[in-house]
Amino acid sequence: MYRYDEFDEQMVRDRVAQFKGQVARRLSGELDEDHFKPLRLQNGVYLQLHAYMLRIAIPYGQLSSKQMRTLADVGEKYDKGYGHFTTRQNIQFNWIALKDIPTVLEELANVEMHAIQTSGNCIRNVTTDQFAGATAEEIEDPRPWCEIIRQWSTFHPEFAHLPRKFKIAVTAAENDRAAIRVHDIGLHMKRNGAGEVGFEIIVGGGLGRTPVIGTTVKDWVAKDDILDWLEAIMRVYNLHGRRDNKYKARIKILVTELTPEVFTQQVDAEFAAQRDEEKVRLPQEEVDRISDYFKAPAFETLPADSKAFEEAKANDAAFAKWAETNLSAHKVDGYTSVTISLKPLNVAPGDATSAQMRVVADIAKAYSFDDLRITHIQNIVLPHVKLDEVYNVYLALDDAGLGADNVDLASDLICCPGLDYCNLANARSIPVAMEIQNMFSKYDRELGKLHINISGCINACGHHHVGHIGILGVDKKGEEFYQITFGGRADEKARIGDIQGPGLRYEEVTPALERVAKKYLEIREASDEKFISTLERLGAEPFKEALYADS
Structure with missing residues (x-):
């Protein structure tokens, strides 16, 4: 990965020193919030519902183990012990006290990280494919x-x-x-x-x-x-x-x-x-x-197949299920890319604890050439892992609560922080996401690839427009409703999903989506026909009927 030269280093250090003075002026009352706002936004600091939020840049989603450990330290020392990975391949900390933010930025600068241009009317973090290279x-x-x-x-x-x-x-x-x-x-x-x-x-x-x-x-x-x-x-x-x-x-x-x-x-x-x-x-x-800086690691010459990998799958059914969904083909024989799902049940999608970040950092150091990637669907990738060593990686992840075997399935959904944190949101997104995850976990394997994206407001930080099923939280006279879209895609066939009808109340969303899932299983052409393919073949009407069947 790219390493700062002396110009990068000086630029970031100067910015931290400058912002430290601005924060001191804000805390002393010399600057009011209106005058402080444009200054803090240039340094990735937002004022959310409950506290200031710091958004840290992860250019093109790539981190070293040292950088991940620093993020873990930030979460542990200055936040509530966790961080939230976003759809921009960044990380956000929602509970850092303003007085501590300059210190955090100094610690980040020590590992070639910053929060510059993660907010404000400028060119933001440049993103890319998590499997690049x-x-x-x-x-x-x-x-x-x-x-x-x-x-x-x-x-x-x-x-x-x-x-x-x-x-x-x-x-x-x-x-x-x-x-x-x-x-x-x-x-x-x-x-x-x-x-x-x-x-x-x-x-x-x-x-x-x-x-x-x-x-x-x-x-x-x-x-x-x-x-x-x-x-x-x-x-x-x-x-x-x-x-x-x-x-x-x-x-x-x-x-x-x-x-x-x-x-x-x-x-x-x-x-x-x-x-x-x-x-x-x-x-x-x-x-x-x-x-x-981005040249390929020193890959070993290995056979395309791994006896150890196949034996582990044969002897551990849970590992075999995980390997089916969480591994991606690598360009070099004998290697694979591992996606770590940050979507276990009963956890806000995209969240990782400081302890989990340290485990991931250790695994990356030991098994993936010290290379980590954050994905725009809020997961983490170990891009270069030997097939012979995948089982060891899985065991370490599972022990840390990171063994969810749902990548690209319905419970691997995208979700913004919503009204639990964001002062722009109209509705909660995390609780409804958790309910949907729990319901879909029963059908994940049978349903196959299905992307569900949830946003708590029209700003669409959860990318609801391009989910196969999109969910938008709206406010109707103080009550939360959720508008459903079908048919969105973010891939090479990108399209905006179509609004299906009136919004559903909070308690109606999960049962309605379960009816949609059952309808898909009933009408798909074959067991390997994906949800989006069935939808595009038959149109939305049968799914819409299922969605509103109990209305």
Whole structure:
């Protein structure tokens, strides 16, 4: 993974020192909350329902064991002993006292971490495929380009005060695990007719109040030109994006109102107008330097099959079930990628205790080349594990309460913090998620792949729009209701789910979804036909009838 150079180190240290003074002024009363707000947001600090919340950046979702241990220490010393991993491949701590935040940031700086640009109207954390560098599906590891974009965008003077927050995702595989089509900019690494690797640029995607699937504005752009094209897109957005109405300020609104064709014409014109001195020409040696940080580990030459792995499955039925769902194919024979589910029953999805973080850090150090990945579906990945050693990994995880065998199944749902924490939320999302998990745990294996996403408000931090089943919490005269959508997808066939009808009361949601699950099992064409495939084949009507059967 990328290591800070002396410029990164000094930049982060200077920011921490600056913010320490700002916090002191706030605590002394010299700064009121209104004047402190823009300062704290630039340092990843939000004011939630009960306390300040600190959001820490995890660029492209990658952590070392040392960094994970530091996060564990933060949770234990300054929070309530846990942290919440988010759909932006970040981590949030919800109970840190304001007086302690500068100290936390100093400790993070010691392990090359920070909270810069995790909030505010700027370019946020760049995300990617959690299996980057491990999967045979990708044409090239996208992480060096995520890092290049991170360096380009951090403290960019022209894009520090955008009309609204801005999110970029990158993938290099046809199977889109980075949800690039619902980002402000999605970059898909692909080959042109000559076999050269470049980028398809997708612009104007996003969820929230007005969900939109992004539009391809450039089918292929050379690597040498990618930063200049990003600069052109950002300039058009910065110039024309709405600043008088935050609900219409995202680039998706600008692209929609101008039309994709006109927006693309303006980007083309901006790109053509760039003077030579404005061009961002990365020397190849710099690209190579950054890429070198992401070179493949020293994999051993191993057989494709592992006798120890097969024997463990034969002798331990629980392990065999876990291996069926939580392992992904690796590009190197004899290795696999392990997904650690943060969705055990009766735990808020995405939460991990400090003790669990330390266990994961130890496992990564011992078995996965000191490499950890946070996924945008709120799980953790050990990208490079020998098949011979997977059983040892499983036993250690299971002993720490991290042995849930539900990856990609219905109980592996996405859930935002909702009204339990967030002052923007209209309804609780964690309690309803737990109820749904408990119900679906009875059907997980039979149902197969099924994505359920839950948001506590229209801001869609739980990505409800792109769940196969989406759940949105709304407030109706002080009572919580939940609006249900069917048919959303965040993958290469991305689409926004369709609202099915009136919202359900809290106590109605889980029984209604159980009826939907039973209907799917009744009408699917074969036992291996996925829920989303049945829905797309037959339409939503049979599922809608089941949803409202007792209404």
